[in-house]
Amino acid sequence: MFAKACERVYKFTRPLIISTRTVDGTVSSSCGTFIIINPEGWILTAGHLFDSFVKYQQDMKKIKEVEEINARKASMAVPGAMTLPDTIQLDPKWITNHSFWWGGDGLRITSVYVNREIDIALAKLDGFRPDMVQEYPIFRDPDTMRPGTSICRTGFPFANIATDFDEGSKSFRIRNGVLPLPFFPNDGIHTRNVLKQNKSKEGNYDMLYVETSTPGLKGQSGGPIFDTNGHIYAMQVQTNHIPLGFHPISEYDGKSIVENQFLNVGIGVHGKLLQQIMRDHHISFKVEGDSSEEEQYIINE
Template identity: 60%
Template sequence: MFADACDKAAKFTRPLIISTRHMDGKVDATCGAFVILNKEGWIMTAGHMFDSFVKFQGDQNKIKEVEGLNSSRGPGTGHMPGMIRTDPDWLTNHSFWWAWDGVRLVEAFVDRQIDICVGRLEPFDSKWITEYPVFRDPNSLRPGTSVCRLGFPFANVESEFDESVKSFRIKKGVLPLPLFPNDGMHTRNVLKGRSKEGNYEMLYVETTTPGLRGQSGGPIFDTKGRIYAMQVQTAHMPLGFQPTAEYEGKRVVENQFINVGLGIHTKTIQTILKDRNIKFQVEGEKSGYRIS
């Protein structure tokens, strides 16, 4: 049912790999997804993909402060009595990999409350993408509609830090990342009020299936491949069942939950894109692009 739609969505859905290095030298890598919106290289992804960068910026300030305080107390290694120790979990290096080497994100707008980011890739060649997304008419979304989600879960993403050039390198064998779709049904719309940043309506599409790690920022689309929403969160809904089970000779209560997905409604996405004069395609428009 979604084979053709997945073919379409795969053409404009790309992986976002985030690499971080800690004070103790540990390197971590995580993955999400982003959608390329138009020939100018504008993209959208989940706002929480930038949480580690916010931490990195905060940790850099802490490191500079500690180094300044320690240096004012005289020469030392940081382990002498009276010296302030750094936290091994502080981030010393951070990197975004936007599906191509040497590409960065500029003109970024992040609304963390809604959980969305839009920005422009630079440099960007429109020939990299053979088909761009079409958004569904926001007034046509109905509960009961079959939808599909696409991203990069279950991938073993690993990076290493090259000290000689002070940069990250994705380990051999990681790329290309395999796309993974999972389908479900639009159950209901969830309205969470309005965001403080931009005063946008925080409207979400709830689905019967959860989003998986690696699918954040990826598209939720209908059987024709039209953008229905963007995956940002998985919610855990209590079912009210509390069966008991025995573990190691003890009786324990197991609360039962259903995991559902939440994606930013195309109505909210389109409002943000129009406010920022970002071109995008909408179903039924012969012109191909709409811009406010």
């Protein structure tokens, strides 16, 4: 059902590899997904993928403050004294180095907009060329989006992401064998619309989301939720766990354990909200036209 749709979506969907290094030297990496929207290199992804960068900025400010305090203490040390002033120790988990890898070497982002409340990020790729993408996405007409519609999502879960930090160049290197990352699609249906009661503080948007019968997986955040034509329906951002009300009892090591059972459902930013935000930021994108022919669509500028 989704074979042709996946072929289309894979052309404009890319992995985002996030790497960090902390004071104690620990290198960590994770993966998300982003959508290349147009030939200008604008991309769409989940806002929470920028959380580590925000922490990095905060940690670097703390490190600078600590270093300045320690330097002042050292300057006040009495010459010949047997003891030196106590110094403040850095938190070993403060981030000292951070990197985004946007699906290819030499690509960076500019003109970044992040709305963490809605969980959306827009950015423009610096170094992008239009020929890097064979086909750009078409967004589904929001008026045709109804519960019960067959949908699919994709991204890069279950990938063994590993990076190393090069002290000489002060940069991260993706280990051999990690790339290329395999896509992983999982299908389902549009179960419900989720409208949060409050409007977003920034932009005063109606916070509208699509709930799906299957969960989003780690590595699919920021990736497309699409219909059988490969048209963008929503963007994956979260997985909710709905209690089923079943409490079976299982035996483990001679003990009775009550197990609570849940239904895991995906949550994606609704296509209507995605399109509204892109229009407000004057980003061009393609939308389904009134005709059933896929070649006919409206370009919103």
